[in-house]
Amino acid sequence: MAHANGGGAHMAGEMDRNDPQFKAALKSFSDAARYFQKQNYEKAQELFEKVASSRARELAVRARVHLALCEQKLGAPAPAPKTAGDYYDLGVAKLNAREMEQAIEYLSKADKSAPDREHIKYALAAAHAIQGNTDVALEHLRIAITLRPSNRFQIRYDDDFQNLSSDPRFKRLVYAGEIQES
Numbered sequence: 001m002a003h004a005n006g007g008g009a010h011m012a013g014e015m016d017r018n019d020p021q022f023k024a025a026l027k028s029f030s031d032a033a034r035y036f037q038k039q040n041y042e043k044a045q046e047l048f049e050k051v052a053s054s055r056a057r058e059l060a061v062r063a064r065v066h067l068a069l070c071e072q073k074l075g076a077p078a079p080a081p082k083t084a085g086d087y088y089d090l091g092v093a094k095l096n097a098r099e100m101e102q103a104i105e106y107l108s109k110a111d112k113s114a115p116d117r118e119h120i121k122y123a124l125a126a127a128h129a130i131q132g133n134t135d136v137a138l139e140h141l142r143i144a145i146t147l148r149p150s151n152r153f154q155i156r157y158d159d160d161f162q163n164l165s166s167d168p169r170f171k172r173l174v175y176a177g178e179i180q181e182s
Helices: 020-037 040-054 057-073 084-096 101-114 118-131 135-149 151-156 159-164 168-174
Strands: none
Touching: 020 040, 040 057, 057 084, 057 151, 084 101, 084 168, 101 118, 118 135, 118 151, 118 159, 135 151, 135 159, 135 168, 151 168
């Protein structure tokens, strides 16, 4: 099977991870996340806005979610959720705040109104993994990877999946075709 990152076979709109603009956006996102964790929402918001307008599509999507959370923390009233996107944003905000029951509730509503969206399945997998619901997390991960194989790379470095990392099913999913069974 051909390696998806071969000669320019990128999905439309996605940047090469070695592109200096992607690396700059990733650094800004990491810095913003640190400010957010330290509850410096103004500085985090400033950096997330920068990333949200970047060409690094997947980082921009995640930055917009964090931006909504910064605005919420800074006191801007949040409108009632109406769309799958609204529920997803709220679910990820609750996921980041480690309020798992609410995160799963919102993400499940997003999933029901927009089934088989890889980013929703990914977030559901993360929430269930953090809660220790291994089987449910793995099923959502399987779908997220099927819908978007490049999720494998991100999952490997996502701390939300740390407690799954020793599970052989997780290894098979995330490192498919790259590891030899021992």
